[in-house]
Amino acid sequence: MSHDSTKKIRQILLENGSITKPELAKLTNLTVATCGYILNGLVENGEVIAENFRTSSGGRPAMSYRYNSERCRFLCLYALFEGGAESIHYRITDAMYGLHGKGEFKCKNIKLKSLLQCVQKLLKQNPKICMISIGVQGGVSQGSVEFSDFPDLNGINLSHEMEQKTGIPTYVENDMNAIALGYSQRNANEKNVAILFTPKGNPPAGGFLVDGKILRGNANFAGELSYFPFPFSRNQQLDIFDNVKSALPYIRQVLFATVAFLDPAVIVFTGGLAEKLSKANLDMQMRNHLRRPQLPRLFFITDSSDEYFLGLTKIATEHFLQND
Template identity: 30%
Template structure:
């Protein structure tokens, strides 16, 4: 890397550090930003002035001073830009989208869930186009897909009308904003993990057992989401469970066979990633099933390697948190300040 590129990279990293710090502090003076970032007051002043000129940072009231020039406080302009997070799901006889429009601090400006007769690409496009008209400051849209997304193209998917759709390119061409699309279980797991304490386990799995669709999982190993070479990681319905894949849908609706199939799937995850926690969710599993599943798993693996099983009644909050976090990251320079990364 030549000197010019190095200087530009350092400046972008410093700018992102100041930006992230001001978001966290809500408001601060130049010396306070300098102390929090470890950068010089002069460097912070230059960056803050540049952000002030673009409107991304606002000046607050002047701090009282005992003498000399009064200190100016700066605050991050939360609505300088906005994001929209949208996912579609089909389960049982229900077909719906859920969305949130958020500012740059992650604060929700609008949210809704809308039901349809079926989900197609047009549902994504029409809703995003409508929201962009209402919120012209939207710069990025985060899209959750109930299937595999590889290089922006949807592959194996529970919503058949979306298979082989190049959803990222089509939406970017239409809306003229950045689009990030990701598998639903990766986002749900990421959202769940982001809410945990810093000292929480770094190896977890989140398994979803839906009604009428195939089971899937999101995996985090050493604090990183595992997507695999072609984003196929976590497609548990392709495990060799001793029955045809098409037979799984019916057997997961039967309590006894559900427990056995769930236990086999969980045992497979344990021997591959050895997680400390496995979260179970979905209409085909109930909280009272966890003890039976754990007992069944222990017949296959040594009890010392058994992770803690946890139950989530609803995935929506985890899903939206994962989408929101990932989408906001798209607006940041690709330099991570947190340990938890996608």
């Protein structure tokens, strides 16, 4: 059977919980026989569980099937530099977004060795982990960290190194992109989302979903807002973005530019300055400046860690679905 058909069945099982073959055939546009053949294979390898008989919509008894979330777990973690301190935060999840553990490691200096030590410790404690997803503050391209808040990770193909050392498929993503995916997952799969990160005392950053897909650009540079043409140097950004009073005019510039270039349905402000921004004020200024009947909805999230982990879980789940 085709890989696409198997992937489609996996996806439906994850979304619906328990389902019968006729219901599955209707949702996938596959024949009942095809669904039965694929399900038998998935039951045989332990990926799917066949449960007790229940009554189908047609009134006849039918076996129901559900995805076995215990079969495989994901290690989702991100490296964080905040307030002059470095730390590694993790959650252990599954393809149905269940939570099986969480915590953090304090680090003096995050580098490949310290990251690997944390991962190996967690793998030893959780042998069901079959996939790893990692978030990094910085530019990421095909698993390599091009630049970040962690100098010792720059230039390292983190995905390759982790897979070599652990034997487990590993996927690495930019933090803002992961948060954008997580926000979408948490909000009915909203397809056009802009995340505007406004940290206190650090340059801004962004992550964007366009039609449900991460906007990366030609060189994975999309969202690097510290290169926005502000009328001051990048070094001065640390001082300008240290408080709302000095940062507000430039936050407005980024907001207007985001609407003009991307026209998202939702713009989410997060970071240390987000809680000090006035939604009513930004809404009014956006309407006065852009004069459009339909404008993005504005939201403010002080702590985006839940969205971050949701995004990393989504990344792991999407790659997991590709497996035969």
